[in-house]
Amino acid sequence: MNTTQMALNFTSLEMNTGYKTRTEDDILGPEIILIYALFRGVQGSAAIIGNAVTIAIVLKYEFLLELGISTMVAGLALADIFAELAPFGGPIARQFTSKPSVLTPLCYIRVIFGMLGGYGNGYCILLLSLDRLIFITRPMRYISIVTPMRALAATVFVYAITVCQISLMMSFGHITKQKYLAIGPKRYPVFHIS
Numbered sequence: 733m734n735t736t737q738m739a740l741n742f743t744s745l746e747m748n749t750g751y752k753t754r755t756e757d758d759i760l761g762p763e764i765i766l767i768y769a770l771f772r773g774v775q776g777s778a779a780i781i782g783n784a785v786t787i788a789i790v791l792k793y794e795f796l797l798e799l800g801i802s803t804m805v806a807g808l809a810l811a812d813i814f815a816e817l818a819p820f821g822g823p824i825a826r827q828f829t830s831k832p833s834v835l836t837p838l839c840y841i842r843v844i845f846g847m848l849g850g851y852g853n854g855y856c857i858l859l860l861s862l863d864r865l866i867f868i869t870r871p872m873r874y875i876s877i878v879t880p881m882r883a884l885a886a887t888v889f890v891y892a893i894t895v896c897q898i899s900l901m902m903s904f905g906h907i908t909k910q911k912y913l914a915i916g917p918k919r920y921p922v923f924h925i926s
Contacts, residue, residue, distance in 0.1 A: 780816050783809040783813045784813065787809050790802045790803070798880055800863065800878035800880055801863055808852075808856040811853040814846075814852060815848075815850065847897075848898065851894045852890070856887070
């Protein structure tokens, strides 16, 4: 059961029984959540900077661009950047605003970045595994099989598949209409991904 389903179950419990569930705000308090947000921001920023440096190094040195695996590693670093950008809109944003007009777009952006990071990571790791399989099974022909252009085309293809998958999921209603999670007097938009 994911967090969204738990949140929706808690909401239905409150509506059906009148029993008020405890939220993270009740248990932790805003000070602890802001300290968590600070540490999460530092960790996320370090990950984003590290992955951005990886991409910059691959782009800067031409001899790395001649290796097919470098392009795939840069694609994986890009997916990691998307994955690190996804959590920044959740509990952190709720501490500063409760307006649905602000939180609803943030939820969509979080979902898109999360899926870009998740599916992009998975497909890039699959691509790197295929690269290593070719290297192990065809070591003498590896350089002629995995050329820089083929590696770039494969990385672009991986992201095209990811964007198509996200577009199809969003257009066919796999991200259901937003519901609101009532926490005290505040209401927060909640999305369910099936």
